[in-house]
Amino acid sequence: xxxxxxxxxxxxxxxxxxxxxxxxxxxxxxxxxxxxxxxxxxxxxxxxxxxxxxxxxxxxxxxxxxxxxxxxxxxxxxxxxxxxxxxxxxxxxxxxxxxxxxxxxxxxxxxxxxxxxxxxxxxxxxxxxxxxxxxxxxxxxxxxxxxxxxxxxxxxxxxxxxxxxxxxxxxxxxxxxxxxxxxxxxxxxxxxxxxxxxxxxxxxxxx
Amino acid sequence: xxxxxxxxxxxxxxxxxxxxxxxxxxxxxxxxxxxxxxxxxxxxxxxxxxxxxxxxxxxxxxxxxxxxxxxxxxxxxxxxxxxxxxxxxxxxxxxxxxxxxxxxxxxxxxxxxxxxxxxxxxxxxxxxxxxxxxxxxxxxxxxxxxxxxxxxxxxxxxxxxxxxxxxxxxxxxxxxxxxxxxxxxxxxxxxxxxxxxxxxxxxxxxxxxxxxxxxxxxxxxxxxxxxxxx
Numbered sequence: 001x002x003x004x005x006x007x008x009x010x011x012x013x014x015x016x017x018x019x020x021x022x023x024x025x026x027x028x029x030x031x032x033x034x035x036x037x038x039x040x041x042x043x044x045x046x047x048x049x050x051x052x053x054x055x056x057x058x059x060x061x062x063x064x065x066x067x068x069x070x071x072x073x074x075x076x077x078x079x080x081x082x083x084x085x086x087x088x089x090x091x092x093x094x095x096x097x098x099x100x101x102x103x104x105x106x107x108x109x110x111x112x113x114x115x116x117x118x119x120x121x122x123x124x125x126x127x128x129x130x131x132x133x134x135x136x137x138x139x140x141x142x143x144x145x146x147x148x149x150x151x152x153x154x155x156x157x158x159x160x161x162x163x164x165x166x167x168x169x170x171x172x173x174x175x176x177x178x179x180x181x182x183x184x185x186x187x188x189x190x191x192x193x194x195x196x197x198x199x200x201x202x203x204x205x206x207x
Numbered sequence: 208x209x210x211x212x213x214x215x216x217x218x219x220x221x222x223x224x225x226x227x228x229x230x231x232x233x234x235x236x237x238x239x240x241x242x243x244x245x246x247x248x249x250x251x252x253x254x255x256x257x258x259x260x261x262x263x264x265x266x267x268x269x270x271x272x273x274x275x276x277x278x279x280x281x282x283x284x285x286x287x288x289x290x291x292x293x294x295x296x297x298x299x300x301x302x303x304x305x306x307x308x309x310x311x312x313x314x315x316x317x318x319x320x321x322x323x324x325x326x327x328x329x330x331x332x333x334x335x336x337x338x339x340x341x342x343x344x345x346x347x348x349x350x351x352x353x354x355x356x357x358x359x360x361x362x363x364x365x366x367x368x369x370x371x372x373x374x375x376x377x378x379x380x381x382x383x384x385x386x387x388x389x390x391x392x393x394x395x396x397x398x399x400x401x402x403x404x405x406x407x408x409x410x411x412x413x414x415x416x417x418x419x420x421x422x423x424x425x426x427x428x429x430x431x432x433x434x435x436x437x
Contacts, residue, residue, distance in 0.1 A: 045363045052356030055262040056349075056391065063255060157360045164367040185369045194368045196375040 008075040009036040011082035018085035019169045022092035022109055034165050039074050042158035053149045057142050076124035084116050163195035241271035247280040257288050261348050269403040278337040285344035289313040292351030296358040300381055307434045312347035315427040323419050330412050350392030357384045393420055
């Protein structure tokens with residue numbers, strides 16, 4: 001478990017660095033700490049809920065086994081993302097930087113990274129689903145239900161965690177700014193002060 | 208993954224247990240033995256086993272209720288779990304009202320329990336008071352365990368979200384999590400009722416179950432208003 005945590009921290013730091021470089025070296029170096037912290041905080045906050053869900057779905061996995069499985073999923077995701085960090089870094093350094101007038105290629109960079117995170121997460125979860133079948137003889141409906149519930153919990157808590165720890169990468173036009181390490185509950189450009197408000201504002205933009 | 212599988216709840220000399228996949232293993236139900244008083248007592252010393260007894264080992268739980276083996280011990284365990292499991296969430300929600308979440312779930316069920324007993328007897332469902340009580344207490348016990356799982360998440364959200372009123376406040380999320388816990392508690396009762404053919408009698412009066420669960424939802428809502436949770 002310690003080894004998995006170390007690998008996770010190194011891999012996620014590497015990816016965090018590459019996406020932060022799209023804004024500045026300050027962001028990139030901060031992400032060396034912030035990105036692993038984001039993943040580990042999410043895993044820590046959800047640890048009990050992961051276990052209760054696993055029990056509810058009638059698996060006989062112990063608390064430690066559940067945490068190990070979850071950590072494996074996060075680690076695999078982080079390693080897959082880390083393998084994309086050279087690409088991400090290359091794009092970050094060569095994209096058309098946003099200005100006050102135009103977003104440049106920033107939406108492309110942001111979109112690609114969201115796709116990569118989703119792709120790597122799905123691959124890691126899919127792989128773990130196969131492991132669960134092989135090693136714990138969990139049947140398909142239970143595997144799917146458990147992994148889906150874990151994903152939903154991670155998104156629910158991880159979204160707010162990412163919001164609180166933002167910025168991870170941002171618009172280059174703000175390069176002159178020196179934001180705090182965490183923006184916390186500071187409102188975004190639409191006035192949202194939490195992840196859930198930000199999602200709500202996307203669904204129903206404020207007037 | 209090479210970690211050891213958690214030992215059986217009953218220890219090496221206990222009754223046979225199904226393999227890692229217990230959910231959906233209804234055919235294996237017949238060969239399962241009920242929980243013994245010793246197992247239930249041991250769970251109080253090792254609270255992590257409560258999750259196994261209440262959530263994971265549905266088939267054995269139903270067998271215990273059906274066979275009325277150590278049933279009052281089981282009722283005591285369910286009651287204790289309903290109260291203690293909900294305390295951390297209550298403490299995070301409002302330190303001055305730590306017991307309110309426990310009261311919300313357990314109190315509502317206890318208020319509605321007499322109606323379940325009387326109506327089920329009237330409609331010819333032959334379950335004893337202890338059996339009905341154990342079935343009813345499954346709801347707050349399962350809900351409390353989910354609250355226990357959710358309390359670190361809620362604590363984190365409350366600590367990182369703005370305190371003043373917003374589109375979505377931490378309190379709204381607490382209400383959402385409590386609702387999810389209650390719904391999962393209700394679904395757990397229904398799963399237990401459908402896992403064993405011996406509870407056919409109870410299942411056959413689905414109108415009673417539907418009506419009683421609707422009543423419970425309404426009373427829980429009113430209880431939440433009275434306790435200031437809503």
